[in-house]
Amino acid sequence: MxxxxxxxxxxxxxxxxxxxxxxxxxxxxxxxxxxxGTGPRAKEQQKAxxxxxxxxxxxxxxxxxxxxxxxxxxxxxAFAVMMTALHIPVTLILIGIVLRGSAFVFRKYDRSEAPRxxxxxxxxxxxxxxxxxxxVTVGALATGDIRFVDGQVTTGFFAGWLSPFALTCxxxxxxLFAFLAATYLTVDPESEPELRDDFRRRALAAGLxxxxxxxxxFALSRNGAPEVFAGLTRWWAPFLLxxxxxxxxxxLFLLWTRRFALARMAAIGQVTLILGGWSLAQFPKxxxxxxxxxxxxxxxxTLRLLLIALAxxxxxxxxxxxxxxxxxxxxxxx
Amino acid sequence: MxxxxxxxxxxxxxxxxxxxxxxxxxxxxxxMAIAEAAWIRTGNPVYLDLAKRWARGASIxxxxxxxxxxxxxxxxxxxxxxxxxxxGAIIGMPFSLEGxxxxxxxxxxxxxxxxxDRLSPWWHxxxxxxxxxxxxxxxxxxxxxxxxxxxxxxxxxxxxKITDIDPVAAMLNPASAHEVIHMTLAAFVAxxxxxxxxxxxxxxxxxxxxxxxxxxxxxxxxxxxxxxxQVWSGDYSARAVASLQPAKLxxxxxxxxxxxxxxxxxxxxxxxxxxxxxxxxxxxxALSLLVARDPGAWVAGLEEFPRADWPxxxxxxxxxxxxxxxxxxxxxxxxxxxxxWWRKRGLPDARWFLRSIVLAGPLGFLAIEAGWMxxxxxxxxxxxxxxxxxxEAVTPMPGIAVPFISFTVLYLFLSVIVVVxxxxxxxxxxxxx
Numbered sequence: 057m058x059x060x061x062x063x064x065x066x067x068x069x070x071x072x073x074x075x076x077x078x079x080x081x082x083x084x085x086x087x088x089x090x091x092x093g094t095g096p097r098a099k100e101q102q103k104a105x106x107x108x109x110x111x112x113x114x115x116x117x118x119x120x121x122x123x124x125x126x127x128x129x130x131x132x133x134a135f136a137v138m139m140t141a142l143h144i145p146v147t148l149i150l151i152g153i154v155l156r157g158s159a160f161v162f163r164k165y166d167r168s169e170a171p172r173x174x175x176x177x178x179x180x181x182x183x184x185x186x187x188x189x190x191x192v193t194v195g196a197l198a199t200g201d202i203r204f205v206d207g208q209v210t211t212g213f214f215a216g217w218l219s220p221f222a223l224t225c226x227x228x229x230x231x232l233f234a235f236l237a238a239t240y241l242t243v244d245p246e247s248e249p250e251l252r253d254d255f256r257r258r259a260l261a262a263g264l265x266x267x268x269x270x271x272x273x274f275a276l277s278r279n280g281a282p283e284v285f286a287g288l289t290r291w292w293a294p295f296l297l298x299x300x301x302x303x304x305x306x307x308l309f310l311l312w313t314r315r316f317a318l319a320r321m322a323a324i325g326q327v328t329l330i331l332g333g334w335s336l337a338q339f340p341k342x343x344x345x346x347x348x349x350x351x352x353x354x355x356x357x358t359l360r361l362l363l364i365a366l367a368x369x370x371x372x373x374x375x376x377x378x379x380x381x382x383x384x385x386x387x388x389x390x
Numbered sequence: 391m392x393x394x395x396x397x398x399x400x401x402x403x404x405x406x407x408x409x410x411x412x413x414x415x416x417x418x419x420x421x422m423a424i425a426e427a428a429w430i431r432t433g434n435p436v437y438l439d440l441a442k443r444w445a446r447g448a449s450i451x452x453x454x455x456x457x458x459x460x461x462x463x464x465x466x467x468x469x470x471x472x473x474x475x476x477x478g479a480i481i482g483m484p485f486s487l488e489g490x491x492x493x494x495x496x497x498x499x500x501x502x503x504x505x506x507d508r509l510s511p512w513w514h515x516x517x518x519x520x521x522x523x524x525x526x527x528x529x530x531x532x533x534x535x536x537x538x539x540x541x542x543x544x545x546x547x548x549x550x551k552i553t554d555i556d557p558v559a560a561m562l563n564p565a566s567a568h569e570v571i572h573m574t575l576a577a578f579v580a581x582x583x584x585x586x587x588x589x590x591x592x593x594x595x596x597x598x599x600x601x602x603x604x605x606x607x608x609x610x611x612x613x614x615x616x617x618x619x620q621v622w623s624g625d626y627s628a629r630a631v632a633s634l635q636p637a638k639l640x641x642x643x644x645x646x647x648x649x650x651x652x653x654x655x656x657x658x659x660x661x662x663x664x665x666x667x668x669x670x671x672x673x674x675x676a677l678s679l680l681v682a683r684d685p686g687a688w689v690a691g692l693e694e695f696p697r698a699d700w701p702x703x704x705x706x707x708x709x710x711x712x713x714x715x716x717x718x719x720x721x722x723x724x725x726x727x728x729x730x731w732w733r734k735r736g737l738p739d740a741r742w743f744l745r746s747i748v749l750a751g752p753l754g755f756l757a758i759e760a761g762w763m764x765x766x767x768x769x770x771x772x773x774x775x776x777x778x779x780x781x782e783a784v785t786p787m788p789g790i791a792v793p794f795i796s797f798t799v800l801y802l803f804l805s806v807i808v809v810v811x812x813x814x815x816x817x818x819x820x821x822x823x
Contacts, residue, residue, distance in 0.1 A: 111500035114456050118496050122489045124463055128474055129482020136475035139467030143787045146468060150461045151800065157457035158804055161450050165811050213787055354479030355555050362486055369490035376497045383501060383508055 061359035065130040066349045068366055069123055070335045074328055076119035078236065081229070081327075083113045085237025087156065087183025088230070089258060090176060100251055102176065105237075107246040110164065111384045115377065117157070129362055133352035134342040140209045141202040141343075145193045145217045152186030155179075187233050188226040192217050195225025197343050198281035198334075204346040221280025224273045231269050232327065235262035239307065239323045242316040245385060256311055259319070263308045283344045287337030296336070300329040394781060396790035397469045400797060402766065404462055406759055407801045411455030413758055415495070416529050416574065417581025417612070418448045419522035422502075424608050426518060430511045439820070440605050442506070444585075447815050449503050454804055456496065461797070469790070473773050473783035476552060480545050481538045483557040488531035495524030526574060533573050534566045540765065541565035541634045542774050565634055568627040569765070575620040576761065580754025582613025583720060587751025588816055590744040597739050601820045607737050610747070613754070614724035621721050624714070625680065631768075632681045635775060636690040637699060638768035643677055644670060644707040645691045652677040652689040657711055660703040665693065667707075701770045709763035716757035723750050 086105045093101040128135040139146060155178060163175035196202065196216030203211045216222055238259035242252045277285040288297070303326035310319035340348045353359065391399075422444045429437035463485070467474045498520035505514055538544075544560030545552050586609035589602040596602075632639045640646070644655045646665035654677040658670025675685035682689070692700055723746055730738030773780040 111504035114453065114496040115493065115500055117456065117460070118489065118493045121460060121463060121492060122486075125482060125485045125489045128467060128478040129486050132475050132478025132482070135467050135478060136471035139464070139474070140471045140785055140787065143468055143785065146464060147793050147796075150464055151796065153460055154457045154800060154804070157453045158807070161453040162807055162811065165446065165450055165815070167814070209786070354482070357555055358479045358482065358557050361483060361557050365483065365486050365490075369487070369493075373490060373493050376494065380497045380500055383505055 061356055061363060062130070062349050062353040065126060065353075065359050065362055065366075068363075069126045069130070070332065072119050072122045072126065073335075074331045076116070076123060077233075077327055077331055078324055079112070079116035080119055081187060081233040082236040082240050083109050083116050084156070084183045084187045085233035085235070086241070087160075087180050088234045089237060089241070089255070090183070091180030092258070095254065097251060097254060100248065101254055104241065104244065104246045104248070104251050106160075106164070108241060108244045109160070112380065113157075113160065115380060117153075126362070126366075130354055130359055131342060131349065131352040132354055134347045137202070137204045137209055137343055137347055137352075138197070141204075141211065141213065141215060142193050142196055142217060143213055145189050145196070149186055149189045149193060152182045152189060156182040156186055184230060187229040191226035191229025192222045194229075195219075195222035195281070197341075198225075198277070198284045198338055200282055200344045202343050202346075204343065219280055221273065221276040224269065224276055224280075228266075228269045228273050231262055231266050232330075235259060235266055236323055236327060238262055239311065239316075239320050242311070243320055252316065256314065256316070259311050260308060263304070263311065266304070281344070283341060284334065284337045287339070288333075290337075293333075293337070296329065296333045300326060300333060303329060391791070393788060393790040394784050396794045397784050398780065400790065400794040401465060401469055403794070403798055403801065404458065404465055405762060405766070407805075408455065408458040408462055409758055409762060410755055411451050411458060412529060413577040413580050413755065414448070414451050414584075415455050416522075416525040416577035418444060418451070418585070419518055419525055420578065421581070421585060421608055421612060422448065423515060423518040423522055424612070425605075426511070426515045428604075428608075430515060436600055436604055439601065440608075443815070443819055445503055447812055449499075450808060450811055450815075452495075452499055454808060456492075458801070459492075468787075468793075469785055470773065470780075470783040471785050473778065476778060476783075477538075477774060480542075480552070480555050480557060480560045481535050484531040484534045484538075484561050488528050488535075491524050491527035491531060493524075495521055495528060498524065529574060529577065530570050533570050534561050534563070536765070537565035537569040538563045539773060540569070540638075540769055540775050542777050547777070565630065568623065568630040572620070572623045572627045572761070573758075575616050575623055576754070576758050578616040579613055579620050579720060580758055582609050582611075582616065583723070583747070583750045583754045584752070585609035586613055587748045590747040590751075592816070592819070593739060594741065594744050594748070599820070603737055603739070606747075610727055610738075613720070614727045617717075617720045617724040621717055624717060629681060632689070635768070637692065637695045638701065638706070638764075639681070640690060640692045640694075641701045641703045641706040641768055642710040642764055643689075644703060645677065645689060647693055648688065648691040650678070650688045651675040651686050652681075652691075654680065655707075658707075660707050662700070662703055699771065701768050706764055706768045709760040709767070713757045713760035713764060716753040716760070719753055720750055720757075723747060 086109050090102050090105050093099070159175045159179035159182060163172055163179055166172050166175060196219070199216040199219050199221055201211060201216035201219060202209065203215070238255045241247055241255040242259060247255060277288075287293070303322050307319050307322035307326055310316070310322055338344065340350060342349060342352060422441050425437050425441035425444065428434070429441060498517040501509070501517040502514065502521055505517065509517070538560050541564045542560075543563035544556040544558070546554040586606055589606040589609060592602045593599060593606060628639065628642070631642070644658060644660040644667040645652060646667070651674070653672040653674050655667050655670035655672055658667040660667045678687040678689055679685045681687065692703065726743060726746070727738055730740065730743060769775055771779050771781070773783045
């Protein structure tokens with residue numbers, strides 16, 4: 057396969073999407089556990105979650121912006137198709153994003169008890185709702201139900217995202233992010249030892265729930281996302297699925313045996329493989345079956361400049377992110 | 391109203407909401423950084439308290455700004471897919487750079503808001519400066535994208551197809567310089583006066599409060615320092631618009647008939663049918679003088695352009711006049727402040743002055759809203775000036791009234807909460823009871 061600027065930009069987009077899931081996704085997961093805080097330490101759990109999220113959630117959210125600007129600069133036609141066919145779920149995502157961010161800061165700065173509780177509930181509900189709609193939207197791209205013929209979206213505004221496969225992807229995203237968040241919280245410097253145990257149990261529960269949902273999504277993809285399913289029958293697919301399963305099992309085992317730092321690594325590996333594998337299976341389609349990287353790409357000059365911008369931006373971005381995370385998540389951060 | 395008008399309304403409403411938070415995101419970090427630097431240099435704890443309280447307010451405003459900005463970047467495609475399909479490759483560049491500027495802002499925001507006890511004072515201050523820099527750069531990049539819609543450059547159209555794309559030339563289009571300068575200064579002026587107004591309000595109750603006196607001094611320094619430059623950049627912008635978008639300039643000035651020695655018309659009721667601007671105050675030859683530096687110069691009126699290419703003259707003219715009026719009021723405040731300061735060798739705190747500053751508080755932001763009305767309504771009926779009509783770009787999605795109403799209700803709700811929380815924040819400040 058030839059390495060083209062379009063391929064490189066597309067790869068950067070997938071990487072940004074994976075990082076968004078790992079970082080921003082976990083922030084949503086934290087919001088879910090905020091609502092599900094139970095037991096004698098419910099208050100402490102909520103405090104730990106809120107403190108863990110506060111310094112980083114805005115930076116984590118920017119990965120989504122990066123995915124979108126790469127999409128509309130690098131693949132403007134694909135962006136136009138997605139935003140037309142998926143107008144409704146994307147609008148719902150946006151409402152969720154607005155409510156999540158606002159409710160989180162409102163909760164932090166509202167001093168009185170009752171409104172704080174209400175903001176907390178709104179924050180958590182939007183943390184369930186937003187990733188569900190994100191999963192549904194990404195799932196819809198794989199269904200093959202969205203058609204783009206002669207420069208027009210011909211399948212209306214309900215195609216794809218209401219299919220069982222897409223809805224299952226929504227559930228999958230919710231459970232996956234809940235799992236990630238609980239796993240991270242076992243090692244977060246904001247978590248006290250007893251809290252780590254609470255989050256360990258939650259991570260194990262979410263990780264176990266993930267198994268049937270993943271199997272359901274895979275089974276539904278046979279008819280619900282035929283091109284991705286076909287992609288998963290290529291020669292490398294068994295290795296990929298096997299590696300994903302190994303990482304998933306390892307994460308659960310390591311959580312069980314309380315080796316939390318390693319468990320976090322395994323969970324990160326698992327999510328990376330899931331999203332990376334999906335991207336490979338769907339390659340080269342952006343919206344199945346009609347829109348590919350090649351047929352929606354911007355001219356080469358735009359893509360080249362975009363790659364230069366990404367390289368220069370990365371030189372600044374990664375050290376800054378490292379600084380942020382070392383400051384708040386490093387070993388001696390607390 | 392049809393879907394097209396709802397789509398335009400939704401875009402306008404989203405922009406109008408976000409721009410307030412975006413402007414504060416540019417202006418407020420600078421104030422925070424000044425206060426913190428003053429604390430580090432003098433060791434006076436009042437300055438630290440000030441920086442911390444401004445930062446608390448800022449963290450609410452920044453979060454709402456971040457999420458409402460996200461909405462806008464998606465709305466480009468949700469509402470105007472035809473535009474993005476054509477323009478994405480040409481003008482995506484500044485948006486991508488804006489993505490990195492936004493990263494810079496968000497990362498150092500986290501460091502700044504939550505790192506008070508984790509960093510040495512100067513490192514903490516540096517992260518505040520990074521927030522300010524990120525805010526300014528985000529603004530600059532996004533405004534260049536808007537400038538391109540007004541003065542498209544960096545591509546050719548051959549047989550209806552776009553070719554020869556040059557994203558760098560698109561970014562450095564002829565409208566970029568004046569739009570960027572005018573908007574960046576606007577953010578400093580508006581934030582400076584809005585913050586000054588809050589502290590002036592509390593000083594009217596207790597003029598001895600050291601906290602509010604120092605705060606007022608810093609906010610006035612930023613607002614009043616930038617206001618004269620803003621008036622200059624307004625003149626520079628108007629002359630650029632006269633050469634790039636003469637139809638927009640004619641609408642701004644309510645000028646229907648081309649003429650030599652054109653008068654400046656202030657206010658009035660522009661009437662497209664009779665092509666007159668009734669009841670306007672006319673200053674003879676002033677428009678020609680302003681536009682061409684020659685009182686006898688010829689200025690194009692709307693009659694030069696096909697009726698279908700006119701923007702909404704009433705709205706554009708009134709918005710323009712309102713913006714200019716706000717600008718001159720703020721300039722007058724700045725001159726008064728400078729004069730009082732010089733005479734007294736200290737912070738001006740005369741009651742009439744404090745009252746006029748309280749009145750000035752919202753005017754900077756109202757001027758920003760009016761200014762964007764001029765830019766955006768004045769560009770109509772084009773989404774890419776002279777290249778693509780807004781109607782051609784709109785989504786085929788029916789029922790846009792639903793998202794329009796949803797976002798309007800949502801934003802109204804957020805506005806109320808933000809105001810309530812900020813008000814409480816101010817009341818908790820020392821000497822505010």
